[in-house]
Amino acid sequence: MSATLNSRRTREALRASARVSGELLLVLVMAAAVLWVLGRMWSVVWPLIVALLLTTLTWPLTRFLRRRGLAPALAASVVTVLFLLVATGTVALIAVPVASESGELADGVVEGIQRLREWAAGPPLNIDDAQIAGAFDTAVARIQDSAGSIATTAVTGVSTVFSGVVTAVLALFLMFFFLKDGPRFLPWLGRQLPGRLATDVPAVAARCWDTLGAFVRSQALVGLLDAVLIGLGLWILDVPLVLPLAVLTFVSAFVPIVGALFAGFVAVLIALVSNGLTDALIVLAIIVVVQQLEGNVFQPIIQSRGLGLHAAVVLLAVTLGGSLTGIVGSLLAVPVAALIAVVWNYLREQLGDPPQAPRTDGPGTGAGAPS
Known part of the structure; x- marks a missing residue:
């Protein structure tokens, strides 16, 4: 039995x-x-994602203007124009000082190359000019042999730049419409869905919007910390173009991995051609330390608090996203993990507790924005 x-x-x-x-x-x-x-559908999905992220960044100002009596279209137009002005001003803040000191920087590059040649000619390398010239001729020959592949790469690069411009323009238009019509999206969505979905889907969408806002704010705070710490180090070392480099560091924080590498490379290069090798190495050490603090301390702690995720989950999400889809995966890994957590928590609440009335006072935003 x-x-x-x-x-x-x-x-x-x-x-x-x-x-x-x-x-x-x-x-x-x-x-x-x-x-x-x-x-x-990535050519459509990617501009939509960028537009949603930009909308979370610009919605608070739009909400403020709407509460002061501006019409939705006018408020969205004002915020969109201001965003364009700020973006253009940021580019100008980086480009104009660099252009004004381009002559000095070019002279510094030439001097830096000469110093490298003198260092290479001495012990322990003992490389003479004939060897350097031979290596240069070999490099030129390889470049000529690879002219076809270089041309293909150049065409691909131009295509990528054009695609990026199209994405930016489309995302900007989508951001305007999200800012203008966002508050009407969730009520419309609720009317299109049957039964309980008319309550659950808008509620989850509202929570997801709050989570995206927390992600953008936390990323901006991390970028600000990077910019302040690295800018302070550059200022102490008296490296030129401190403000443009700090702005570049802040902006590049929104592009994981590549952004930090690019901003760090620019800062080290300017320190090398203006202050010499010693200060360039110090700048490199500062950037490495700050980036390590960002990746292992600032970002996990700030994002884990703002998104409701454990710091280890943030680190694992970024690692997994980067290994699967590269830079884009690293950029979207944390918000995607947070949105999955939002959906899971909502399902757990609904399965464990009686359903509650939907929110009516918070942001049902972005693509369905707050009123």
């Missing part, structure tokens, strides 16, 4: 395990199908 009962329990456990495995497999297949569809 006992053996029969144990056998029955074993079969029931196996059936339950098989059912759960089948359900998980269906979920994975559905997730793979959704990712495949998103990949096919």
Whole structure:
């Protein structure tokens, strides 16, 4: 009797395990199908994501203007124009001082190259000018042999720049419409959905919007910390173009990995050509320390508090996103993980507690913005 009962329990456990495995497999297949569809539609999805992130950044000002009596279209127009002016001013703040000191920087580059040649000619390398000239001729020959691939790369680069411009313009127009019509989106969405979905989907969308806002604000705070710390180090070392470099550091913080590498490279190069090798190495050390603090302290702590994610989850999400889809994956990994957590927490609440009335006072925003 006992053996029969144990056998029955074993079969029931196996059936339950098989059912759960089948359900998980269906979920994975559905997730793979959704990712495949998103990949096919990426030329539309990517501008939409950028527009949503920009909308979270500019919505507080739009909300303020609307509460002061401005019409939605006028408030969205004012904020969009201000955003363009700020973006243009940021570029000018970086480009104009660099252009004004371009002659001095060019002379510094020439002097730096000469110093490197003198250092290479001495011990322990003892490389004479003939060897340097031979290496230069070899490099030129390789470049000439690779002219075809270089031309292809150049064409690809031009295509990428053009695609980036199109994405930026489309994202800007989408941001304007989100700012103008966002508050009407969630009520409209609720009317299109049947049954309980009319309550659940808008509620989840409102929470997701709050989470995206927290992500953008935390990223801006991390970029500000980077800019202040690195700018302070450059100012102490009397490196020129401190303000443009600090602004570049802040802006590049929104582009993971590549942004930090680019801003750091520019700062080290300017320190090298203006202050010499010693100060350039000090600047490099400062940047490495700050970047390590950002990646392992600032970003995990700030984002974990703002997004409700543990610092380890933030680190793992960035690592996984970067390994799967590169820079874009690193950029979107944290907000995607936070949105998944939002959906999971909502489902857990609904399964564990009686349904509550939907929110009516918070931001049902962005693509469905607050009123």
